Amino acid sequence: MTAYLQTHFRYSTMNSWNGADSYAHNLKIYKLGLCSEIEDKLYDLLSFQEFFDSLRELMDDFASRHQYRWQVGMNGRSGGYLVLYEGELRPTGYLSFCTRCGQRNYRKVEETGNICGKCGRPARVNYRQTPMQAVTFPGRGVDMDEDFDEWSLEDLRDRVRLVQDFDRLADEMVAQAIQFAKNYSIEEVEVCVPQTQRVLVANR
Numbered sequence: 001m002t003a004y005l006q007t008h009f010r011y012s013t014m015n016s017w018n019g020a021d022s023y024a025h026n027l028k029i030y031k032l033g034l035c036s037e038i039e040d041k042l043y044d045l046l047s048f049q050e051f052f053d054s055l056r057e058l059m060d061d062f063a064s065r066h067q068y069r070w071q072v073g074m075n076g077r078s079g080g081y082l083v084l085y086e087g088e089l090r091p092t093g094y095l096s097f098c099t100r101c102g103q104r105n106y107r108k109v110e111e112t113g114n115i116c117g118k119c120g121r122p123a124r125v126n127y128r129q130t131p132m133q134a135v136t137f138p139g140r141g142v143d144m145d146e147d148f149d150e151w152s153l154e155d156l157r158d159r160v161r162l163v164q165d166f167d168r169l170a171d172e173m174v175a176q177a178i179q180f181a182k183n184y185s186i187e188e189v190e191v192c193v194p195q196t197q198r199v200l201v202a203n204r
């Protein structure tokens, strides 16, 4: 287990000069060993938001099943590295929200009435619990120069399970990207854009 953790590929959590690093995977397209057809397609897909959204979903699932205590992000100059980050869930402090427009408020309905300050409708209600938001610590390294011999067997097992789940995520993301490349084609469509022009009209 120690060897697995110690020899795992690592990458900076922020910049190389920041000095912090963590478990990582190199997901640069040319490093994945794919056939050139899929490879070219993936480069084309990089300009589509839908492609990133589908991968983002897998990353969000990972964070959610680790209670946001562990999250992942893409780092590197062109974002080619998947990096494991520490994080946490923090209360936002919002106490009420508008059921019509979604506007959130730091005060309770009892204090301010139920009229929404944004849309003006009497639709504000209290949260039963203040909503939480995910916070990431990108400057924090993970297991840098860690002496695993000092760890209990249980802690070591937990950490291995976490990093293995992270490895699985990287595999899933690659598999999903390949599926995307196989299932979608990029086509060109012509779009007519309405344009305002000035014209001369004879006076009546």
Ligand SMILES: [Zn+2]
Residues within 6 Å of the ligand: 098, 099, 100, 101, 102, 103, 116, 117, 118, 119, 120, 121, 123
């Ligand atoms: Zn509102």
